[in-house]
Amino acid sequence: MARFGMVIDTRKCVGCMDCVIACKTENDVPDGHCRDWIGQRLQGTMPDLRLTITSERCNHCDRPPCVTCCPTGASHVHDFGKVVLVDHDKCIGCKACLAACPYDARFVHPDGYADKCTFCIHRVEKGLAPACVSVCPTHSMYFGDLDDPDSEVSRLIASRRHFVLKPDAGTQPRIFYLE
Amino acid sequence: MLELVTTRHNPLVDPSLHIWGWEIPVYLFLGGWVAGCMVLSGWLMRRGRAPGQGSVAYVLPWVGIVLLSLGMGALFLDLEHKLYVWRMYLTLRPTSPMSWGGWILILVYPVMALAALAAIPRDLLSGWPSLAAFAERLRAGRSLRLLGTVSIASGIALGIYTGILLSSLGARPLWASAVLGPLFLVSGLSTGAAFAHMIARDPEEESSLLRADILFLVTELALIALFLIGHLTSGAQHAHAVALLLGGPYTAVFWVFVVGLGIVVPLVIQSLMASHRIGHTVIAPLLVMAGGLALRIVIVAAGQYSHWIVP
Numbered sequence A: 001m002a003r004f005g006m007v008i009d010t011r012k013c014v015g016c017m018d019c020v021i022a023c024k025t026e027n028d029v030p031d032g033h034c035r036d037w038i039g040q041r042l043q044g045t046m047p048d049l050r051l052t053i054t055s056e057r058c059n060h061c062d063r064p065p066c067v068t069c070c071p072t073g074a075s076h077v078h079d080f081g082k083v084v085l086v087d088h089d090k091c092i093g094c095k096a097c098l099a100a101c102p103y104d105a106r107f108v109h110p111d112g113y114a115d116k117c118t119f120c121i122h123r124v125e126k127g128l129a130p131a132c133v134s135v136c137p138t139h140s141m142y143f144g145d146l147d148d149p150d151s152e153v154s155r156l157i158a159s160r161r162h163f164v165l166k167p168d169a170g171t172q173p174r175i176f177y178l179e
Numbered sequence B: 001m002l003e004l005v006t007t008r009h010n011p012l013v014d015p016s017l018h019i020w021g022w023e024i025p026v027y028l029f030l031g032g033w034v035a036g037c038m039v040l041s042g043w044l045m046r047r048g049r050a051p052g053q054g055s056v057a058y059v060l061p062w063v064g065i066v067l068l069s070l071g072m073g074a075l076f077l078d079l080e081h082k083l084y085v086w087r088m089y090l091t092l093r094p095t096s097p098m099s100w101g102g103w104i105l106i107l108v109y110p111v112m113a114l115a116a117l118a119a120i121p122r123d124l125l126s127g128w129p130s131l132a133a134f135a136e137r138l139r140a141g142r143s144l145r146l147l148g149t150v151s152i153a154s155g156i157a158l159g160i161y162t163g164i165l166l167s168s169l170g171a172r173p174l175w176a177s178a179v180l181g182p183l184f185l186v187s188g189l190s191t192g193a194a195f196a197h198m199i200a201r202d203p204e205e206e207s208s209l210l211r212a213d214i215l216f217l218v219t220e221l222a223l224i225a226l227f228l229i230g231h232l233t234s235g236a237q238h239a240h241a242v243a244l245l246l247g248g249p250y251t252a253v254f255w256v257f258v259v260g261l262g263i264v265v266p267l268v269i270q271s272l273m274a275s276h277r278i279g280h281t282v283i284a285p286l287l288v289m290a291g292g293l294a295l296r297i298v299i300v301a302a303g304q305y306s307h308w309i310v311p
Helices: A017-025 A096-100 A132-136 A152-159 B023-046 B060-078 B082-090 B095-117 B129-139 B141-167 B180-198 B205-234 B237-241 B251-274 B283-305
Strands: A004-009 A036-045 A048-057 A074-078 A084-086 A139-145 A177-178
Touching: A004 A152, A017 A048, A017 A132, A048 A177, A132 A139, A139 A152, A152 A177, A152 B251, A177 B082, A177 B283, B023 B060, B023 B095, B023 B180, B023 B205, B023 B283, B060 B095, B060 B180, B082 B095, B082 B129, B095 B129, B095 B141, B129 B141, B141 B283, B180 B205, B180 B283, B205 B237, B205 B283, B251 B283
Parallel strands: A004 A177
Antiparallel strands: A004 A139, A036 A048, A074 A084
């Protein structure tokens, strides 16, 4: 059984936001909302500064608090790839999942349900990469099965220094950033 | 021209800027108040207060039904996908306090309805003999004591779950405290007791409810102290979150409206009332009730403002 995850090379990412635009186009994300976005982390003191650009989205956590707090089961872990999804017809719009996510990855769709990144599961089921990964002009994004030790994502994590966002939140996120 | 949003500086994108509006604090306040009404009504029933003696024990369930309906109305207004609300009742999810809450709300109605039925005078039920006979059985001593026990238990469940609901959302560090459940329960008890001694007509009952409210207010102060100490002595995330109430933007409203006008001032007034130095006044119970609402407003607003600090 696959367990999908993403690896993003911060040394290659230039913050062009192509991933954000591709997601909006592919998923018809409503105006004013984002399923993914670009973060910038500035570290150090002048003049020794280091800027890290991070393409961020739902981390499809192994311990997803949005799933445990959902009163109807709308937020669930999908069988295919253990991707965290929202069943629109079960969501009552209570917003508990918005409050439970340490990454603030969710928003309320104008149609009333909680919405967020799906890892473009509709594309992945057809053997395609998520839209954000497929358009990255610097090829900084990788998508694959974390449980397969021979997958590209597993090999990158095994061989390169990396970090995840807010590890102390204890959610075991599945997006890894290469340093 | 449409500007595409590609960063997070937008309240539509970043939910930590706004998740719940006025509806949730109002619901939590009304739910706590109803919990207080149920516990106190059950307590008076177990102490042998029978219907028809002018006891507030049989007014509180009627008030509770109205308040809970208003609270559930506020809850419904908050839902973004309103037509799907019935989905809540197709499943019980043990990991979700919101799911427990949905079922608790449904289960407390019949308990309050039974207590309310016992309070209806006999002659008003003369047209419905079977209902009148059932009400008569409810008024028997053993049934009333059992109803009192069930009322206390369901009131505690209702009161405590509202706090656990917030404390289970660990991404908001201010809410991540086990004290929040007991704090909301005791705040609900003090709101219920304040309301009950404000409307009580029996002097003995008024006096015992007043003393109960003083006990609840002192307990609430102690729990607020524990809540603050617990956060301050935890890790950086918690200390950062509780700074919102200790020097941050919610400091004034918390200490003035919740602690000062909502607890300390009415505590002093009610202590003077209990020792008969001043006469009974509605100001103190009204302040307690306003303080209960202020507590929910501040905790909900400051809680969703608090967030997991980077990285």
